[in-house]
Amino acid sequence: MAGNKKFGKRIRELREAKKTVDPTFSLRQFALKVGISATFLSKVENGEFDPPKAEHIIKMAELLEVDTDELLALANRTDPELEEIIKSEPRAMADLLRTARDRGLTAEDLERITRNMKRKS
Amino acid sequence: MARIHNFVPRKSIEADTLALIADYERKYGRTVTPPVPVEEILEAHLGLAYDFDDLPKLVNDPEALGGLWFRSREVKFDQSLDPTVFPSKLGRYRFTVAHETGHWELHRDMFLSSEGQVAMFEGEESPVICRSNDKSQLEWQADCFAGNLLMPKGMVYAQWEAMRGSREPYIAIGEIADLKARWGLGEDERPTVDVARQMAPVFQVSAQAMQIRLIELRLIRTRVPEPGLFP
Numbered sequence: 001m002a003g004n005k006k007f008g009k010r011i012r013e014l015r016e017a018k019k020t021v022d023p024t025f026s027l028r029q030f031a032l033k034v035g036i037s038a039t040f041l042s043k044v045e046n047g048e049f050d051p052p053k054a055e056h057i058i059k060m061a062e063l064l065e066v067d068t069d070e071l072l073a074l075a076n077r078t079d080p081e082l083e084e085i086i087k088s089e090p091r092a093m094a095d096l097l098r099t100a101r102d103r104g105l106t107a108e109d110l111e112r113i114t115r116n117m118k119r120k121s
Numbered sequence: 122m123a124r125i126h127n128f129v130p131r132k133s134i135e136a137d138t139l140a141l142i143a144d145y146e147r148k149y150g151r152t153v154t155p156p157v158p159v160e161e162i163l164e165a166h167l168g169l170a171y172d173f174d175d176l177p178k179l180v181n182d183p184e185a186l187g188g189l190w191f192r193s194r195e196v197k198f199d200q201s202l203d204p205t206v207f208p209s210k211l212g213r214y215r216f217t218v219a220h221e222t223g224h225w226e227l228h229r230d231m232f233l234s235s236e237g238q239v240a241m242f243e244g245e246e247s248p249v250i251c252r253s254n255d256k257s258q259l260e261w262q263a264d265c266f267a268g269n270l271l272m273p274k275g276m277v278y279a280q281w282e283a284m285r286g287s288r289e290p291y292i293a294i295g296e297i298a299d300l301k302a303r304w305g306l307g308e309d310e311r312p313t314v315d316v317a318r319q320m321a322p323v324f325q326v327s328a329q330a331m332q333i334r335l336i337e338l339r340l341i342r343t344r345v346p347e348p349g350l351f352p
Contacts, residue, residue: 023149023158023165027172028205037205039173046172 005047007074012045014064034059051075129227129262137226138269141166155276156325159218162270163196167225170195173203176250184252187217189224191232191249196221212327216267217251223266224249228259272324272334280323281340284316291316292342314341 018025031041034056043049051057054077061068072079086093100110142153145166164171176185176199188197198218204211232249251260282288293314300312317332324331335341 019165021149023145023151023161026160026164028160028203031205037203039200039203039206042171042173 003043003047003049004051004075007051007071008045008047010071010074011041011060011064014066015045018064030063033063051077054078054080128258131265134223134227134262134265135269135274138266139273141222141226141270142273155272155280155323156215157219157271157273157276159215159222159270163218163222163225167222168194169225172197173200174198175200180248180250182250182252185250187221187251188248189221189251191225191229196225211325212321212330215271215325216327216330219267219270220251220263222270223263224251224259227262227266268330268334268337271326272331274338276324277320277334277338277340280320281335284320288340290340290342292345294343294345297343311343317341 015025015027015030024030027042028038031038034041034052036052036056040049040052044051051074052060054072054075057071057075057077058068058079061071068079086097105113141162142157145151145158145162146153148166160171163169170193172195174197176188176197177183179185179197180188186199186202189195190197198214198221201207202210202214202217204214228249249259251263278288285291291314293316296314297312300306300314301310304312306312311332313328313332317335318328320335321328321331326334332341336343
């Protein structure tokens with residue numbers, strides 16, 4: 001239970017912002033919607049406990065209307081969907097990822113390739 | 122903690138709770154119906170930093186259930202009250218939330234001015250710690266505030282009428298005597314009667330808190346009324 005202060009602080013900030021217009025973003029109501037206990041959420045937000053499982057972080061992102069990948073990255077968690085994608089084509093997907101790494105592709109390179117692929121589909 | 126004595130009449134406490142609910146309704150454009158959203162009022166409307174923690178350990182007091190830090194606008198509840206873990210504690214938890222709201226609303230200014238003088242010498246803020254059986258004057262006021270906030274008179278009357286068809290009080294003397302005999306209770310013990318147990322879930326309070334409020338509002342009578350006092 002080492003905690004992750006950055007993740008906790010970000011969740012509290014986002015929840016506080018929502019709470020100004022919607023009071024049901026209170027600690028306990030939000031915890032109930034996410035499916036975790038209020039005590040656990042309290043300690044995650046204060047950076048005492050590690051972030052919850054990826055499924056709960058995805059639910060948090062959905063409720064707080066922010067990018068799922070941003071929260072997962074802050075929490076050092078991987079979207080379980082990615083695991084499924086790799087499992088669906090284990091050799092080809094692993095080869096693609098290793099090649100990208102070995103060629104030293106930057107985030108910008110990867111984003112450009114993604115945009116091109118989306119345009120062609 | 123500095124010792125503070127003040128007198129706040131019951132009527133004034135009731136007016137404060139109704140004003141607080143009205144402010145909340147105006148701010149968020151919502152109509153409050155039972156159960157009164159006490160967490161939302163304290164956390165969102167009044168804007169206190171709100172947490173669950175191992176409070177007895179934190180404040181070195183084995184009986185601590187709620188703690189309020191006025192200067193830093195923080196409120197903490199003991200994790201043993203967390204209803205997402207212990208659903209049976211919901212009523213007790215909500216009463217503690219409403220009780221801390223009472224301290225915030227009734228005692229904040231007085232405490233901060235007194236605390237400010239203490240802080241000049243000590244630097245560190247001492248929280249107000251609330252225990253289950255602390256019955257000082259300030260605690261009585263916060264309890265009174267909690268009862269009125271969780272169970273506003275108008276809402277209780279409306280619910281009573283919806284459940285019983287009229288505002289006629291219930292004379293509970295027979296039922297209380299039966300319950301005492303069945304459970305072998307002492308003279309000074311007061312078991313909760315059926316109507317209080319039925320109404321408590323509507324307000325998400327304990328049956329005991331509901332009964333105290335119904336007796337206060339004279340909807341439950343525990344003594345034989347004088348003839349002609351009500352039709």
